[in-house]
Amino acid sequence: IATKSFVEDGFRAPASKSSFSWLDKDTVIVSAAFQEEDKTRSGYPRVIKLWRRGTKLEDATPIFEGEKQHLAVGGGVEYDGDKRHVLLGKTLDFFTSHSFLRLASGENRRIPLPDDATDTAIFKGQLIFGVRSPWTAPDGTQCLPDGLYSVDFDRWIDAGEFGPFETVLAPAHRVSIAGLARTQDRLFINLMDNVRGKVIACDRTPGGWSLKPVALPDNGNVGISHAEHFGSSVSF
Structure with a gap:
């Protein structure tokens, strides 16, 4: 330059x-x-x-x-x-x-995720994913469409096998996942909830996942237009 x-x-x-x-x-x-x-x-x-x-x-x-x-x-x-x-x-x-x-x-x-895995991301050592059809994880966790799940990716790299699976977001009636985006410190889930756009901000702590709705207009179409991968800013 x-x-x-x-x-x-x-x-x-x-x-x-x-x-x-x-x-x-x-x-x-x-x-x-x-x-x-x-x-x-x-x-x-x-x-x-x-x-x-x-x-x-x-x-x-x-x-x-x-x-x-x-x-x-x-x-x-x-x-x-x-x-x-x-x-x-x-x-x-x-x-x-x-x-x-x-x-x-x-x-x-x-x-070793199912062939139809979708909505994947890597965040704070966790591999996050969804599925298009029901799938039983190696530990017996039932993974269902329009849910979001995670597993320790760092452990899999070191040991070559998955540990326990966790549910990040359980499926809900008339709610579908429209996409994921992440910054350095948060994972964002873009949802369509009964044809209304919503966004949930997630963080990963030693105690597990924490989820918090993002304050946005209640009745409209919401999308994540930008997320700073090496920073903290996000635009909707």
Whole structure:
């Protein structure tokens, strides 16, 4: 910015259905769909590669692959405090997918959630998720559509298995989850409650989850327009 110039050895790629996500200042995660062998039958990315600054696109390192019949693959980075998680995914069709965590060892470990998991987030060491169809968690917890659940993600990374599951938000009549957003210190749940928009602010403490409604107009359409991932501000 000081010199009003671009960083040397920038990343240049041809137009395609590919996507890019920063891993660090000199490496991007490329969900590639440049060559026919890199594409699914739908024309979307089938291979995820690491592309380092100063190298050619064709020399990028493959780290994850889907099958031709899958809809697409994708990858990105999720920050949880000072922790950085590289998440990879296979979209099997419009409603099902498989998610993976790339470990420091280079292993892509499948996150054992149901194929139709939705509304996922990582917040204060917890993996938050919803389901489109009823699912019984390994500990026997009944997870139902339009509910929100969590499990200790840090423990799963270390031990390779899930511990107890918790209910963040139980399903309720005529209430559906419209989306999630998070800041550094709060998780926000956007709800449609009998066709009225509402937002709940959540925090995670040693004692569990605390939920508090956000004071917004009672009868209207509410959406979360911005949430500062590395700060505390949020706009509705």
